[in-house]
Amino acid sequence: MMDKATRLKVALQKSGRLTDNSLDLMVRCGLKYSRGKDQLMCYGENMPLDLLFVRDDDIPDLVQQDVCDLGIVGLNVIEEKRLAFQAKGVQPLFDQLMTLDYGKCRLSIAVPDGVEYKDARSLHGKRIATTYPNILARYLRQRDVQAEIVTLSGAVEIAPRLGRADFICDLVSTGSTLLANHLWEAETILESQAAIITTPVPVSAEKQDWIHRLTMRIDGVQQVKESKYIMLHAPRSKLADIRKLLPGSESPTIVPLDGNGDKVAVHAVCRENVFWETLESLKGAGASAILVLPVEKMLA
Ligand code: ATP
Ligand code: ZN
Secondary structure, rough: OOOOOEEEEEEEOOOOHHHHHHHHHHHHHHOOOOEEOOOOOEEEEEOOOEEEEEEHHHHHHHHHHOOOOOOEHHHHHHHHHHHHHOOOOOOOOOOOEEEEOOOEEEEEEEEEEEOOOOHHHHHOOOOOEEOHHHHHHHHHHHHHOOEEEEEEHHHOOOOOOOOOOOEEEEEEOOHHHHHHHEEEEEEEEEOOEEEEOOOOOOOOHHHHHHHHHHHHHHHHHHHHHHOOOEEEEHHHHHHHHHHHHHOOOOOOOEEOOEEEEEEEEEEEEEEEOHHHHHHHHHOOOOOOOEEEEEEEOOOO
């Protein structure tokens, strides 16, 4: 089962914010798997692909060392590792294959309530706590700001209250953690989302083929999420108006209706969400018998 030459090994986060979405993505791409006893691996039953569960911070290293062919991890971790390798004089070898539509967050400078912050110069001579010292150092360097970076491995948000730092630089998505810790978001220094990285080491033709198939399937999965299939009837004379109302659709299929010379059926894939308001506008423009169906799979 574990043939290194033919089976793809994909590193996913073991337990955390990216885990459910990453596993769900693999399943939507068609993967059926069985779990290993140790819960560290899942073995693909219908695809030559196995999943390895690890801490997200280890994923770039596993791909760098060619232990895994692919890994799913946040751009924040990818960028931090890339800079850390460069700082050590090691060339980062992992390539970014594609970004994914989840794990969205931003790395931001946050400031304790009541403390003033105007721009990066406000950080001059201050202590900033973070788990992303390399990204922060680059940001400060680019702005010619001298500040002390306090590198922590977690619980960054309580550093100001403990007197360990004046500011923090941490990941934010909704901002509720900042709020709960009496901090406000002053500046974003990196936008992040999940991404797939791949080894630059040449792989066998079989593996390459599966990497290609997997990326095509992921593309399809990401596209159908928002897509809907719309079917409706319309008088020919109203077609131009109705086409304008179909959200994000390419050329629709127009079929004559049997025994009804004036009316046609319009079928279209809409790549955006279809709201009730859109249906009401379509009806207002002369459409009838409007059906909206989910799209399950799509291959461009
Ligand atoms: P691990 O035990 O694997 O090291 P972790 O504590 O480093 O886990 P999580 O908190 O699960 O990691 O976050 C994993 C990734 O999810 C982050 O690196 C980031 O890319 C993304 N993410 C999305 N929203 C947030 C958020 N609000 N806070 C932190 N990370 C977020
Ligand atoms: Zn981590």
